[in-house]
Amino acid sequence: MDCVTILAQAVKAAGPKAAEESIVPIDLFWEQITSLDKLEALMFISFGAVCLVYGWRVFKILVVISFGLLGLLLGIMVGDKISGEDSQLIGGLIGLGLMAVLSVPLMRWAVSILGAIAGGILTSGIWYASGLTEKYMWAGALIGIVAGGMISFIIFKIAVILFSSLGGSGLMVTGILALLYLYPQTTERVEELIFTHKWFLPVTLIVPTLVGLILQNKFVKGSKEWDL
Numbered sequence: 673m674d675c676v677t678i679l680a681q682a683v684k685a686a687g688p689k690a691a692e693e694s695i696v697p698i699d700l701f702w703e704q705i706t707s708l709d710k711l712e713a714l715m716f717i718s719f720g721a722v723c724l725v726y727g728w729r730v731f732k733i734l735v736v737i738s739f740g741l742l743g744l745l746l747g748i749m750v751g752d753k754i755s756g757e758d759s760q761l762i763g764g765l766i767g768l769g770l771m772a773v774l775s776v777p778l779m780r781w782a783v784s785i786l787g788a789i790a791g792g793i794l795t796s797g798i799w800y801a802s803g804l805t806e807k808y809m810w811a812g813a814l815i816g817i818v819a820g821g822m823i824s825f826i827i828f829k830i831a832v833i834l835f836s837s838l839g840g841s842g843l844m845v846t847g848i849l850a851l852l853y854l855y856p857q858t859t860e861r862v863e864e865l866i867f868t869h870k871w872f873l874p875v876t877l878i879v880p881t882l883v884g885l886i887l888q889n890k891f892v893k894g895s896k897e898w899d900l
Contacts (some may be wrong), residue, residue, distance in 0.1 A: 695806045701873065702866060705849045714851035721841030724884040728829070728834020728892050733837055735782045736772050743771025784824035787831030790838040791820020794881070797874035829892055837884030839879075845876045 708716065727734060747767020751760035772828045775782040795816030799809050824831030849866075852858040 695809065696800055698867060698873075702863070703779065705846060705862075705866075706853055708756065708850035709849070710854055711853065713847040713854070716847030716850070718842045720840045720845075720847060722840070723836050724840030724844060724880060725887050726891070727840055727884070728832050728888050731832045731836055732776075732779065734839065735779060735786065736788060737833075738839070739775035739782055740768045740772035743767035743769070746771070780828065782836070783828065783831045784821060787824030788817045788821035790835040791816035791818075791823070793838060794878060795819075796816035797877060801871040801874035802868055809828050820852055833888040834883055837881045837888060841877055841880035844880060845873075849876075 722730070723734065744764045744767055747763035747765065747770075748760045749763075750767070751763025754763070792813040793816070796809050796813035799812030800806065804812070820831075820834065824834070849862055853860045
């Protein structure tokens with residue numbers, strides 16, 4: 673079954689049944705937002721702004737951090753299979769160090785992978801915002817992964833700008849929503865927007881990402897020293 677057929681079926685299936693097939697972890701996102709205090713939220717916004725506008729300057733550090741966190745997660749998962757909290761800790765630390773170190777000599781591959789992941793996140797976000805059934809969201813994500821991966825291998829700078837803009841946007845949005853949640857006047861409104869309107873989170877993520885893409889592309893063109 674090709675992607676076009678799946679897309680058509682998903683459009684027909686979208687409707688009352690979509691809510692029953694929810695697979696997007698909104699509760700997890702909400703938990704991350706509500707767990708931040710004011711200082712942490714401001715740090716998220718500040719670091720996110722740097723990544724959004726100047727990610728092309730610090731992309732190597734961002735790649736190492738991203739792959740280190742990925743290695744940490746994979747290490748914890750492996751440690752959990754072995755069983756025992758000590759195994760999770762050791763596995764996480766080993767995974768963190770290994771992935772972070774490997775990302776340095778394989779920088780171009782690492783950036784391309786992050787670019788592909790960013791493309792998948794963006795297209796799956798559009799899928800979710802459109803109200804299509806979440807059961808087939810993987811099809812929308814797959815389109816973005818393929819497109820993002822191809823662009824990343826062809827134009828390296830695009831991959832850098834794409835993943836750093838998306839990462840910065842995610843941090844900024846999380847920080848801003850956390851700040852709004854801390855004020856009683858906006859707490860209920862923020863919760864209503866996140867849980868009631870599917871378009872809200874994708875739009876708040878995609879719009880700053882597009883701004884970052886435009887700004888970083890402009891800055892990169894004006895910098896003669898920029899290179900891998």
